[in-house]
Amino acid sequence: MSGVRNFFMAMCVVLIGCGGQVVAPVHFSSGSSGVVNADRAHIDEAVAYLEAHPATEVIVVGFSDASGDEEANLKLSEKRAEFVRTMLVRAGVDEKRTAVRGVGEIETAQGNAAEARQVAFAFHPPGIGEEAAVRKVSKSTEVSAKRPPPASGSSGSSSASGTDSAKAKGDVVSTGISDFDRFFGKVQPIVDSLRRARGGIERANDNIAGLAGTEPGGKSKTAINGLKDRAGGGIAVTMIEGKPKVGVKQGASGEARKIAKALQDLVNALANAVKALAQLPKQAAELVGEAKTLVSRVPQIVKETGMNFGQMKTLLGACKHNVGVIAKIPKEVAAVGKEATKTFSMLGSSFA
Numbered sequence: 001m002s003g004v005r006n007f008f009m010a011m012c013v014v015l016i017g018c019g020g021q022v023v024a025p026v027h028f029s030s031g032s033s034g035v036v037n038a039d040r041a042h043i044d045e046a047v048a049y050l051e052a053h054p055a056t057e058v059i060v061v062g063f064s065d066a067s068g069d070e071e072a073n074l075k076l077s078e079k080r081a082e083f084v085r086t087m088l089v090r091a092g093v094d095e096k097r098t099a100v101r102g103v104g105e106i107e108t109a110q111g112n113a114a115e116a117r118q119v120a121f122a123f124h125p126p127g128i129g130e131e132a133a134v135r136k137v138s139k140s141t142e143v144s145a146k147r148p149p150p151a152s153g154s155s156g157s158s159s160a161s162g163t164d165s166a167k168a169k170g171d172v173v174s175t176g177i178s179d180f181d182r183f184f185g186k187v188q189p190i191v192d193s194l195r196r197a198r199g200g201i202e203r204a205n206d207n208i209a210g211l212a213g214t215e216p217g218g219k220s221k222t223a224i225n226g227l228k229d230r231a232g233g234g235i236a237v238t239m240i241e242g243k244p245k246v247g248v249k250q251g252a253s254g255e256a257r258k259i260a261k262a263l264q265d266l267v268n269a270l271a272n273a274v275k276a277l278a279q280l281p282k283q284a285a286e287l288v289g290e291a292k293t294l295v296s297r298v299p300q301i302v303k304e305t306g307m308n309f310g311q312m313k314t315l316l317g318a319c320k321h322n323v324g325v326i327a328k329i330p331k332e333v334a335a336v337g338k339e340a341t342k343t344f345s346m347l348g349s350s351f352a
Helices: 002-014 037-052 070-090 130-140 156-169 178-185 188-212 220-231 254-277 280-295 298-305 309-350
Strands: 057-064 098-108 118-124 143-145 235-240 243-248
Touching (some): 057 070, 070 118, 220 254, 235 254, 254 309, 280 309
Antiparallel strands (some): 235 243
């Protein structure tokens, strides 16, 4: 898993140098969707930037001041953003490279209403970092949205709560960068497979413990030896290619038959887990290969979307957690295999 660690370290290095806003925002008169004449040059600068960076897309983000009706101001911010996008397209920018976002009312740090009436350019690579780009232009213009643009799918507080919950469960978490999230999203099904396999083994072990009258989660050897005594010699175990087949001897009691079934359920849970998880280390290794490819795009992502220090810290924390999830996969699969081998051997020797 050294490749995974190298992936994370590479991201740490390139995420140090995030830049500021690329093109200055365009301002508007109060209540108007017409651009202030002095700022029309900023639209030309945005066109030039997109021409110089053909792999870049842009979200045109509209804002308004806080005077008047809130809903009307939201619509006005969208109208302003749409107006600027239209000017970009008329100047030759492919419309497919553009998107529009209306944020609505904002208040500047100095309470300058004229500064609040603006449209900003949020540049980003295709399909990557849209939300980070929008946050960047909001930060760069020193504005605080009264109704800030939400992260995809949830509000900030619920997103933070959901991230903490996912981390506690050992699930992958969102990084806020869509390409990273698509990559890490491939890890979650592997985690779920491990969890299902572990769940099946735990249920079977708990059933054994219940029959033996021992504490759930305790040593399986203690429970198995207790069941051996209770079965009164009625259990027969045959080893077939290293795997136990649990049955009962002629004349075995009903309790012995019940115990034999519970033991065979445990054998099946372990065997099914080993079979189901056999390909997971290979899949994890393939993910490491994909991570190396993703690393090569990180400098461009950071340069063209930009993040403040807090956003960088959040991204790195999410990536570090997700890399840790990948690194644990081979170890957890090996632990399941070791447990299966130990339990199979124990059953064979206990009921020989």
